[in-house]
Ligand SMILES: O=P(O)(O)OP(=O)(O)OP(=O)(O)OC[C@H]1O[C@@H](n2cnc3c(O)ncnc32)[C@H](O)[C@@H]1O
């Protein structure tokens with residue numbers, strides 16, 4: 001079946017929990033007439049390794065690959081955690097910080113160990129999300145959202161994914177894994193980034 005021009009949007013992520021968040025925020029954003037399509041609903045394609053120096057560079061590569069392979073407009077997120085006491089690492093290496101891609105427990109355990117001697121006053125960090133939208137014509141827009149907070153000493157909560165159990169957003173006491181999905185979306189780096197894409201998404205319809 002031929003695709004219907006700009007009306008279907010590929011949401012490109014191989015991380016099921018992130019994909020859920022992307023779909024949730026886009027669905028909540030008030031854009032009507034766009035059908036969200038996941039990677040499992042399109043034919044598999046070769047994906048470029050995420051070797052960029054910035055979140056923006058990686059997000060553009062993921063969205064371009066998705067748009068080129070499917071002929072659909074494609075949105076992709078590249079994100080991570082920047083820790084002040086680690087000179088903004090893990091950054092673009094967040095997903096594989098412990099050496100194993102996507103091992104959230106190993107990544108958080110390693111990060112807590114690295115920060116064991118860092119006092120509370122210097123445990124600042126931020127989540128960053130770069131989201132790219134690439135259209136079938138090759139137009140692209142890239143946006144960024146940030147979420148500041150501090151790193152705990154123990155994991156708490158089982159919502160979210162990744163580093164959420166060790167991140168307390170500024171102004172609260174709960175970790176981002178202790179927030180409801182709606183609370184996380186309202187404040188998170190990903191929510192803030194994606195909502196900036198709404199006008200461009202509306203223009204696709
Ligand atoms: O590239 P895709 O396929 O989308 O999935 P990924 O998990 O590899 O995603 P990234 O390359 O963008 O790496 C992001 C990593 O940063 C962390 N991260 C990003 N957003 C997060 C969030 O909202 N909460 C907790 N950790 C997050 C988490 O460890 C992710 O695996």
Ligand SMILES: [Mg+2]
Nearest residue numbers: 014050078095
């Ligand atoms: Mg990735």
